[in-house]
Amino acid sequence: MRRRFLVDTLATLALLAGARGAATAQPTAPTRLPDPVAPPPARPADGVHPTDGVRRPAADAPAPPPAPAPPPFEPPAPAPPLGAVGGDALDPDASAGTIAATLGLAFGPVITVDDIVVSGNRTTSARVIERALPVARGDVLRTGDPRLTQARWKLLALGYFRDVTIGLRKSRQRGHVVLAVDVDERGTVALNRLWFGTSAVVPWWLGADLADRNFGGTGVGVAGALAYASGGPVAGARAQWAGELRLAAPNLGGTRWGAHATVTGQRGSEAVRVSGPAGSADPIDLAAFDYKRVGVRAGPSLALTALTALTGEVRVERLDARTASITSRTLPDGTVAPLDLGVRPGDSRVVAVAVGLIRDTRPDPALPHAGARLELSAEMGTSGLGGSYDFAVLLGRYDRFWPVARRHAVGLRVAGGVVLGDAPRFDRLHVADVDRMLPPRVLGLTTAVTPPLRVLSGQRADALYGELGGNVLGEYVYQWWRRPARIYGGDLFVAAGLWTLTATDRFGAAEHPVGSALPIDVIVDAGLRIDTEIGVFEFSISNALGRVPR
Amino acid sequence: MGRPRLGLAAAVVATALAVAAPVRVAADDRPVVRTMTFAERGVAILVTTDVTNLFDSAAYARLDDGLPTTVVVRLWVYPRAGKRPVAFQLLHRQLIYDLWDEVYEVALTGPDGRRQYRVKYRAEALKLMTSIDHLAIAAAADLPYDDQFVLAVVAELNPVSAETLAEVRRWLSDGTGGGLDRGGSFFGSFVSVFVNLKIPEADRVLRLRSQPFFRPRPAP
Numbered sequence: 001m002r003r004r005f006l007v008d009t010l011a012t013l014a015l016l017a018g019a020r021g022a023a024t025a026q027p028t029a030p031t032r033l034p035d036p037v038a039p040p041p042a043r044p045a046d047g048v049h050p051t052d053g054v055r056r057p058a059a060d061a062p063a064p065p066p067a068p069a070p071p072p073f074e075p076p077a078p079a080p081p082l083g084a085v086g087g088d089a090l091d092p093d094a095s096a097g098t099i100a101a102t103l104g105l106a107f108g109p110v111i112t113v114d115d116i117v118v119s120g121n122r123t124t125s126a127r128v129i130e131r132a133l134p135v136a137r138g139d140v141l142r143t144g145d146p147r148l149t150q151a152r153w154k155l156l157a158l159g160y161f162r163d164v165t166i167g168l169r170k171s172r173q174r175g176h177v178v179l180a181v182d183v184d185e186r187g188t189v190a191l192n193r194l195w196f197g198t199s200a201v202v203p204w205w206l207g208a209d210l211a212d213r214n215f216g217g218t219g220v221g222v223a224g225a226l227a228y229a230s231g232g233p234v235a236g237a238r239a240q241w242a243g244e245l246r247l248a249a250p251n252l253g254g255t256r257w258g259a260h261a262t263v264t265g266q267r268g269s270e271a272v273r274v275s276g277p278a279g280s281a282d283p284i285d286l287a288a289f290d291y292k293r294v295g296v297r298a299g300p301s302l303a304l305t306a307l308t309a310l311t312g313e314v315r316v317e318r319l320d321a322r323t324a325s326i327t328s329r330t331l332p333d334g335t336v337a338p339l340d341l342g343v344r345p346g347d348s349r350v351v352a353v354a355v356g357l358i359r360d361t362r363p364d365p366a367l368p369h370a371g372a373r374l375e376l377s378a379e380m381g382t383s384g385l386g387g388s389y390d391f392a393v394l395l396g397r398y399d400r401f402w403p404v405a406r407r408h409a410v411g412l413r414v415a416g417g418v419v420l421g422d423a424p425r426f427d428r429l430h431v432a433d434v435d436r437m438l439p440p441r442v443l444g445l446t447t448a449v450t451p452p453l454r455v456l457s458g459q460r461a462d463a464l465y466g467e468l469g470g471n472v473l474g475e476y477v478y479q480w481w482r483r484p485a486r487i488y489g490g491d492l493f494v495a496a497g498l499w500t501l502t503a504t505d506r507f508g509a510a511e512h513p514v515g516s517a518l519p520i521d522v523i524v525d526a527g528l529r530i531d532t533e534i535g536v537f538e539f540s541i542s543n544a545l546g547r548v549p550r
Numbered sequence: 551m552g553r554p555r556l557g558l559a560a561a562v563v564a565t566a567l568a569v570a571a572p573v574r575v576a577a578d579d580r581p582v583v584r585t586m587t588f589a590e591r592g593v594a595i596l597v598t599t600d601v602t603n604l605f606d607s608a609a610y611a612r613l614d615d616g617l618p619t620t621v622v623v624r625l626w627v628y629p630r631a632g633k634r635p636v637a638f639q640l641l642h643r644q645l646i647y648d649l650w651d652e653v654y655e656v657a658l659t660g661p662d663g664r665r666q667y668r669v670k671y672r673a674e675a676l677k678l679m680t681s682i683d684h685l686a687i688a689a690a691a692d693l694p695y696d697d698q699f700v701l702a703v704v705a706e707l708n709p710v711s712a713e714t715l716a717e718v719r720r721w722l723s724d725g726t727g728g729g730l731d732r733g734g735s736f737f738g739s740f741v742s743v744f745v746n747l748k749i750p751e752a753d754r755v756l757r758l759r760s761q762p763f764f765r766p767r768p769a770p
Contacts, residue, residue, distance in 0.1 A: 096622035096624065099642060099709070100620045108655055143617065143648075144646050149617065149618055153717065157717050157718045167615035168615065169616075307717060361713070364719060370712070484750060
């Protein structure tokens, strides 16, 4: 034991000495190691020299010392071909993780996991941690089994811990071990969104969405959002508020099944154009109607794979709209056209079922340079279940990034949706959903009627809501910096694309050109994304434009 | 108009502050220049060096934790003034400490195949994991006489696959869960403030670059 301690101590000192040596780039004396990969010693330095311009004779080169190579206890096996690990291996900036996963061996002694001991968890229940582990008590496996390698990452994937250390300890019998898990918890409260701004119709609005991903250490996510918008100069307008409470248990009983539920409430005041030219944001051309929404949505989720999840949802919502005062719109030529507000006057109900699919393979969602995110959602509302609206909403989004060179990547972002049938106004596509240069809705509240910028369209787009819409953007990303702490990284990006939205609340469509009913226009954006210790931020031109009252 | 201007100004100031420091640290990715020993044997160019600096004292101590330790080393030969590698080599090394027999099992995979060793001491195991001894890195014929080349080495300790990284970071993009703000969360980009743990692609990464070398034309 003493000899072993001495050897290890000396090796540690050698490590530290080696670190200093590297800093000065001193050559190290080559030592012949028992590496069967290495070919037999060559005649050194006969033909290969440092480029100091001096041709060195062979004798100048250090000769490899005769090193006793311990014989391998297994004969060499053929190495997997390079193609087995993919072309990524050739990219100096690509992760070597795929190589490690491909070439990794399930070798080592066979062990039995007698117990799992968790330490360091101040708030998170040990049961939550054990359920997330890919191994359990009684499992028999080799110490090189990928499940043990993955255990640390499975725990980190919960998002509850700053760091996780896993090790094996001897148990009572030979071959039996205790899996020791030490976690370092981190704050799990997140500010998901922050809304603020001003517009011609709403003097100011403010809102926030807060979440705790590990409420009370139970592994259940609890989130709440609240927003308030002041009343404005529009006739009939009043102050608006909206709130919601969300619960999510992603892994019920350690299974791939989860559940989520959301309770929502809203007291809104929706401004619509009742006179004036197309796209007018002048309060004198607008009138507002009041509405209330109270609803519940809940359903299961299923993790199909580590990166793919399927969700289901049932939604029941009560809607009370006071629309009696707004029935028509007076056009600039004096024509009076009926208005489709997309909501039943008085009380109505929305009963709908929905399914969704999310697959996200981006290694870094904050600063993506590779991978893809696919999100599909389908919702169907029906009077057959007691609702007042028969409709279907299909939404899709696909983001894909390709690294094209060191620090450079290009991306494609496509998003779109279609609304079929008689969908409530609030379930239709909003123009700010597809044109990111407009102020977005705030928890479903409309706080601006800002018309989109006209670049391609000859006429100002008029519609706030539509049934068919989407956008497509090409994006170029430049990796400005990466570092291991505090401000992890920053990317500059430039994006350009097109958006469209077919308007269903258009009036007298026959009198208006196609450009008004189906506006197609450009989106341009540029900015900086920053991934930091305290969160992810994006500063962009579109975001700034969306906050400028127009 | 006052509020948006204030917000815009705050954003500009925050951006400026945020990017001021990183410009300085961008150079951290640059490889360390290391003098390596090159040799020519038959038709191959060989290199001798090591990646011992990949292990700090904590990583060295963790060799005893009974779980696998993996080192992936990739080596590229570049023309001194070029960006296109002319040769590539890959090494994969794995170590496991046998708690009961108190020996280190080391599996080395390289161009000559895969071999496994059992050694008694941690220092020996470390040496097996980090030494690169007379490794064939290029065919001599691929390196024309008198042209100058450099060897770039990237060694990674316990690298993580892209899929695992995606899984670990998935919670970042979980969004708001699709309540009232369905449109905003579905179409929009996310901006969140939270205590953010950055998962590195490997426990440690060592980037080395050799001194330039060349093959002198043989004497007639």
